[in-house]
Amino acid sequence: MFYRYNFIAERTLLKVMVYGTANLENMRSRLTLLANDHRWKSEYKLLVDYSGVTVIETPKAFGETIKELLSEIPVEKLPVGIAYVFPERLFCQCFNSDVSTHSIAAGCKVSFFRREEEAIDWLEKLGADYRLAMS
Numbered sequence: 001m002f003y004r005y006n007f008i009a010e011r012t013l014l015k016v017m018v019y020g021t022a023n024l025e026n027m028r029s030r031l032t033l034l035a036n037d038h039r040w041k042s043e044y045k046l047l048v049d050y051s052g053v054t055v056i057e058t059p060k061a062f063g064e065t066i067k068e069l070l071s072e073i074p075v076e077k078l079p080v081g082i083a084y085v086f087p088e089r090l091f092c093q094c095f096n097s098d099v100s101t102h103s104i105a106a107g108c109k110v111s112f113f114r115r116e117e118e119a120i121d122w123l124e125k126l127g128a129d130y131r132l133a134m135s
Contacts, residue, residue, distance in 0.1 A: 019052035083119035
């Protein structure tokens with residue numbers, strides 16, 4: 001499993017492209033690195049694109065693992081929201097295939113999407129709500 005990060009400061013967005021086999025150990029180490037990255041700010045939104053992932057080793061535990069990992073990050077480092085984009089085959093392995101999105105409560109808002117456009121729209125709304133609340 002390897003990653004490519006793209007910080008988009010003007011949109012307060014971090015896009016992470018994930019490739020290869022996703023496993024729990026790598027997820028944990030990468031999330032910890034991200035939370036400690038000097039470029040990271042709590043007002044950021046996080047888009048994680050799993051389009052390049054070939055396999056998720058424990059698909060049914062994916063949501064619970066994300067909740068557990070996010071509980072380990074200090075509140076002041078949590079993003080405004082995290083949107084995961086899964087290709088159809090992985091989405092159906094991890095979640096109910098009858099739904100178009102899936103959400104979890106994990107210290108910050110986390111949703112799983114099948115299409116990047118929907119994920120970005122959701123993140124932009126969260127960002128607008130965040131800015132409004134901070135003003």
